[in-house]
Amino acid sequence: MRKDYNLEKRKFVIGGFIVVIVAIYLFKLFDLQILDDKYSEIAVSNARSTKITHPSRGQIYDRNGNLVVYNEPAYDLVLVPKDVQEFDTTTMCKILQLKREDFDLLWKNMSDPKKNKNYSATTPQPLVQNLDSTTYGRLQEILYRFPGFDISQRIIRRYNYIAAANILGDIREVNAEDIERDTDNYYIPGDYTGDLGVEKSYEKYLRGVKGKEILIRDARGKIKGRYNDGKDDVQPIAGKDLQLSIDIDLQCFGEKIMRGKRGAIVAIEPKTGEVLALVTSPSYDPALLVGKDRGKNYAKLVSDPNKPLFDRAIMAAYPPGSTFKPTQGLIFMQEGITNLSTSYPCYRGYINKGLKVGCHGHGSPISLQPALATSCNGYFCWGLYYMLKNHKYENLDSAFTVWKNYMVEMGYGYKLNIDLPAESRGFIPNAKFYNEHIGEGKWGANTVISIAIGQGEIMATPLQIANLSATIANRGYYITPHVVKQIRDVGILKEYTQKHQPSINREYYENVATGMRMAVTGGTCRGANLPGLEVCGKTGTVQNPHGRDHSVFMGFAPKEDPKIAICVYVENAGFGAQVAVPLGAMVLERYLRGESEEIESRASKWSDRWLEENPSVFEEEEVQQQLNPDTTAKPSAATAHNQSSGNPLKGLPLNREQQQAILTRPIGTIITRNGFNKG
Amino acid sequence: MVSTRDNNQDASNRLLASVDWFTVLLYVILVIYGAISIYAATTTSSSQVSMFDFDTYSGKQFVWIGLSFVIGFSLLLIDRRLYEAYAYPIYAIMIIILIATAFFSPNIKGSHSWLKFGAVSLQPAEFAKTATALALAKLFSTYGFQLRGWRTYIVPVGIILFPVLCIILENETGSALVYFSLIFVLYREGMSGFVLFALLCAVTYFVLVLKFAGTLIMGIPMGTFIVLTCVMVVIVIMLLIYCRSLILGRNVALGYIACALLTWILSLMGIHINGYVFFFTVIPLSLIYLLIGMFHDDLNKVLTTVIFAVVSIIFMFSANFAFNHALKPHQQNRINIALGIEEDLKGKGYNVNQSKIAIGSGGLTGKGFLEGTQTKLNYVPEQHTDFIFCTIGEEQGFVGTSAVLILFLTLILRVIAIAERQHTTFGRVYAYCVASILIFHLTINIGMVIGIVPVIGIPLPFFSYGGSSLWGFTILLFILLRIDAVRTEYGTW
Known part of the structure; x- marks a missing residue:
């Protein structure tokens, strides 16, 4: 064959072509594999899947070691959509006790990515949550017939007592806002977080530390095994248990006797500031906010006109009424305005320059201790009048500022910072407030005189009132009230061990305590005179434009070495002596003498009788609120000069929670500006 | 005088001595490397499955390889003249099989390209390459045939396009494109280089216009x-x-x-x-x-x-x-993905991106045998067939990938060298067909895996899992070796 050497040269073109191609590919591979690090990093994140393992949430005990809140496994029916085959829907519906339409609806919701944001065909999707134990058992038996279905276990909160919902709170799934606000980067969608109560305030201790399992994941998201045989996994650390300072039995007792009433009971151990009971009424069963009906129940509680979610003990700002008087006695003595023997006249009231604040019959003139015992209005009005007029102060403003500072020292006007969310700060006016609302130079002692008897602008939470009681019991100091006695392995938080000491001498507290003892032995609190317990007390009857007066009792016992200080506040119940005093006495007795059948039956009887006499307290109030949506702003002595009194909130330097508290309008948070007091 | 028996003995001795053992060695290295890669692509180090387990892809591939050796050896025993004599009938039968396959084979993922023989499925298109190469070689070796004037192109282009049409009928566009590589053969046999230049310009312009639009x-x-x-x-x-x-x-x-x-x-x-x-x-x-x-x-x-x-x-x-x-x-x-115009890593660009991640994460020496993750965990599609190169890239690193490329380059250059040493036009043309087909497969498959060529589903010769592909290339190569083995015997036939 003749060789064509010209054409043979073309082998170089063809060979050259593939040499060039291989060279280009080698160059590209060199770039991909050696120069560019990006791909190794992606490969790592590609194939590893970190699965969070959840720690068990801390359990909650009461002060005596009774288990109050614990964890229990809950079972969900889940399915991996891709693995599900044709199945017997009739049997499935029968076991789940669902109608076919309901089942189809659940199925639709599960497989709709809009509703089920975590939807994936290859990972388990929840279909029915919180199976009851019988359904769970029956499902277990036949699950093998339903490929792709499985039962997954979760932990849910369980409650041993139908009580203390306001203290315990609840947990809920985190929302976008929680995740955004979370500076620890702890939460991921699907996590639970405390929503109310100590579940919220002690969230960081209760939740524990998450662990992680590093798994190997394939392209379809299927888990193929553990990375590095689990050597890099991190074990979760269980949440810390809480021991409440609450005596759960006393709490239950308090909730029982508050049935059918609106109001609060706060009981504090004076020496430690530990809250023994924090009752709000009406309340609810904490178990309502667990499980699949949580949303429904929550909405119901929110729309309930009696606001069971509103913790009246710490969120309601009420006029303290006559329970305020001891603070005034203390200030007057400390400021040298009065001494124990100073007497003021009171002829059925404080009558000064045409202003009259009524009072009831008692001897006149009267000194501090009898005034406390009889709850005399006149004494305290005169005291405040003489203090504000006193020339030892530069002017009215500075006199008022001195007065206000004492009030703040005693725990009024600001949050006490109890370890529960959404506490109200109450309200103590200052000179600036009156200068702005009435006008500089336009107000004087008589304009604001109603504050001397805990009315007018004064607002306090039952907690603040109880704290005053504890301060008097301690003869001059208090420890910030708190509901958690200790956190396991952590102990008690430092802020709940520090003493707060108002700058008032111990002897004046002693004087006031004696006056309060006199109220029990021979004054307005005779109903609380429990033999052998040396109860000291002070009643309050707070006038209220909505209807019956609020009934208030503040006290502690025994007089020497007190073990318990309480405040009972019952809305629209009448005279303090009528309702709050007997309730308070029962709580004191229940705590100091311990559980007995006698007191339980007495409490039940009392409670039943009260319910019979006041069957419709809730309904009545609803109607009234609807009829008089804006009766909250009766002109008072203070606002008489202020024409813009249409809006009770206007101009008040309230914080957000206070406004919230007022807007949600449980009875009693009304800013009563009436200077008349019947206590 | 030598006896006939001695003559036969001599002939087979001569045959064995003159077989291009270097090519055989390259072939053996490539197929074994391939089977090991298939094992690596489908197993993890923790699983205790044997490489030779018949339930694994690698086990099956070893069966295919064993049978390939038998086929290859048998092909060496057949008289070379038979290949030339039966080139056209083989081609004709192949075309008939292709058409029959297009119409009568079951639909597998939209393509009608598989013929089932009991437990074994074969893709006739893989074997049609050999038939076409033989027919083309036969045509060029016809006495007096030369590419001169456009009329002389009709028959060779027809021989090339006929199987292309059949394979397009089967809906296997990727496999059909392979035949266009035979333009190199036409070029070697006298087609104007201007055509190649025009093609180069066309591809370049096409890429430039799209990429910089x-x-x-x-x-x-x-x-x-x-x-x-x-x-x-x-x-x-x-x-x-x-x-x-x-x-x-x-x-x-x-x-x-x-x-x-x-x-x-x-x-x-x-x-x-x-x-x-x-x-x-x-x-x-x-x-x-x-x-x-x-x-x-x-x-x-x-x-x-x-x-x-x-x-x-x-x-x-x-x-x-x-x-x-x-x-x-x-x-x-x-x-669009290959040109980098569109980057859709989760959707259309997912496969190529994952393939690049797998290769790119290999580094210089790779993650080690069976230690790769991307391919085994199914991030890379078709990891034991078309994307087998990913496993090599991930587990053997740049060392492995360049070794594979160099092996292929050596094989192709060797085939070109074999082509040029043929004394017959038939041998030369056939050899160039083999070289062209290998060039195309290598260029497209590797280019696709590293993301510079659009995804075209064709296998990497000798590596990708599958009997059809392996057998197809074995037959293609061993017929060449048989033709080449007696090059010294006769000048012409």
């Missing part, structure tokens, strides 16, 4: 701008090299430069000339000049240059249209 320069798309500039450069180059006309080339080049400078100066002065205006003034003017000038020079070659320029421009404008209308959406996507 997004930005504007002088008021026209960047891609169009670059291609038109290329057209001007090509005109000058063709005038200088192809037409060997220094004067015309110089004049045109100077004219272009002058116009470009003028436009640049005008733009500095604030007068912006639209790109189309510029190019469609300058290029036609130069072409008119050439048409006038050609009477003084080689008429045909200058005319070719002019026509080439005009066709280039028409092609450029129709490229977009063809892309949008002639290609199916998934094909457009694959091109």
Whole structure:
């Protein structure tokens, strides 16, 4: 064959072509594999899947070691959509006790990515949550017939007592806002977080530390095994248990006797500031906010006109009424305005320059201790009048500022910072407030005189009132009230061990305590005179434009070495002596003498009788609120000069929670500006 | 005199001695490396499955390999003259099988390309390459056949296109494209190099127009701008090299430069000339000049240059249209991904991106045998077939990938060398067919895996899992070895 050497040269073109191609590919591979690090990093994140393992949430005990809140496994029916085959829907519906339409609806919701944001065909999707134990058992038996279905276990909160919902709170799934606000980067969608109560305030201790399992994941998201045989996994650390300072039995007792009433009971151990009971009424069963009906129940509680979610003990700002008087006695003595023997006249009231604040019959003139015992209005009005007029102060403003500072020292006007969310700060006016609302130079002692008897602008939470009681019991100091006695392995938080000491001498507290003892032995609190317990007390009857007066009792016992200080506040119940005093006495007795059948039956009887006499307290109030949506702003002595009194909130330097508290309008948070007091 | 028996003995001794054992060695290395890679692609180090377990892909591949050795050895025993004598009948039978497959085979993922024989499925298209190569070799070795004039192209192009049509009928476009690589054979046997050059230009222009369509320069798309500039450069180059006309080339080049400078100066002065205006003034003017000038020079070659320029421009404008209308959406996507126009890592670009991640994460020496994660965990699609190169890249690193490329390069260059040492046209043409097919498979498969060629589903020879592909390439290669083995025996036959 003749060789064509010209054409043979073309082998170089063809060979050259593939040499060039291989060279280009080698160059590209060199770039991909050696120069560019990006791909190794992606490969790592590609194939590893970190699965969070959840720690068990801390359990909650009461002060005596009774288990109050614990964890229990809950079972969900889940399915991996891709693995599900044709199945017997009739049997499935029968076991789940669902109608076919309901089942189809659940199925639709599960497989709709809009509703089920975590939807994936290859990972388990929840279909029915919180199976009851019988359904769970029956499902277990036949699950093998339903490929792709499985039962997954979760932990849910369980409650041993139908009580203390306001203290315990609840947990809920985190929302976008929680995740955004979370500076620890702890939460991921699907996590639970405390929503109310100590579940919220002690969230960081209760939740524990998450662990992680590093798994190997394939392209379809299927888990193929553990990375590095689990050597890099991190074990979760269980949440810390809480021991409440609450005596759960006393709490239950308090909730029982508050049935059918609106109001609060706060009981504090004076020496430690530990809250023994924090009752709000009406309340609810904490178990309502667990499980699949949580949303429904929550909405119901929110729309309930009696606001069971509103913790009246710490969120309601009420006029303290006559329970305020001891603070005034203390200030007057400390400021040298009065001494124990100073007497003021009171002829059925404080009558000064045409202003009259009524009072009831008692001897006149009267000194501090009898005034406390009889709850005399006149004494305290005169005291405040003489203090504000006193020339030892530069002017009215500075006199008022001195007065206000004492009030703040005693725990009024600001949050006490109890370890529960959404506490109200109450309200103590200052000179600036009156200068702005009435006008500089336009107000004087008589304009604001109603504050001397805990009315007018004064607002306090039952907690603040109880704290005053504890301060008097301690003869001059208090420890910030708190509901958690200790956190396991952590102990008690430092802020709940520090003493707060108002700058008032111990002897004046002693004087006031004696006056309060006199109220029990021979004054307005005779109903609380429990033999052998040396109860000291002070009643309050707070006038209220909505209807019956609020009934208030503040006290502690025994007089020497007190073990318990309480405040009972019952809305629209009448005279303090009528309702709050007997309730308070029962709580004191229940705590100091311990559980007995006698007191339980007495409490039940009392409670039943009260319910019979006041069957419709809730309904009545609803109607009234609807009829008089804006009766909250009766002109008072203070606002008489202020024409813009249409809006009770206007101009008040309230914080957000206070406004919230007022807007949600449980009875009693009304800013009563009436200077008349019947206590 | 030597006895007949001795003669036979001698003949087979001679045959064994003259088989190109180097190629056989390369072949054995490649198929074993392939089977090991398949094992690596489908097993993890923790699983205790044996490489030879028949339930694994690698176990099955070893069976295919064993049978391949039998086939290869048998092919060596067949008289070489039979291949030449039966080239056309083999081709005809293959075509019939292809057509039958297209119409009667079951639908597997949209393609009708598999024939089932009991437990074994085969893809006739893989074997049709050998048949086509034989037929083409036979045609060229026909006495007096030479590529001269366009009529002589009809039969060889027909031989190439017939199986292409059949395979397109089977809906296996990727496998059909392989046959276009046989253009290298036509080139070696006398087709004008100009065709290759034109093809190169066409591919380049197509890529440039699509890739740089997004930005504007002088008021026209960047891609169009670059291609038109290329057209001007090509005109000058063709005038200088192809037409060997220094004067015309110089004049045109100077004219272009002058116009470009003028436009640049005008733009500095604030007068912006639209790109189309510029190019469609300058290029036609130069072409008119050439048409006038050609009477003084080689008429045909200058005319070719002019026509080439005009066709280039028409092609450029129709490229977009063809892309949008002639290609199916998934094909457009694959091109867009390969050109980097579109980056859709979760959707259309997922496969190639994962494949790049797998290879890229291998580094210099790789993650180690069976230690790869990306391929085994199914991040890479078809990890034991078309994307087998990923496993090598991930577990053996750059060392492994370059070794594979060098092995293939060696094999291809060896085949070209074998081709050129043939004394017969039949042998040479067949060998070039083998080389061309290997070149195409290597270029497309590796290019696709590393993301610079659009995804076209064709296997990596000897590596990708599958009996058809392995057997197809074994037959292709061993027929060549048999033809080559007796090259010294006869000058002609």
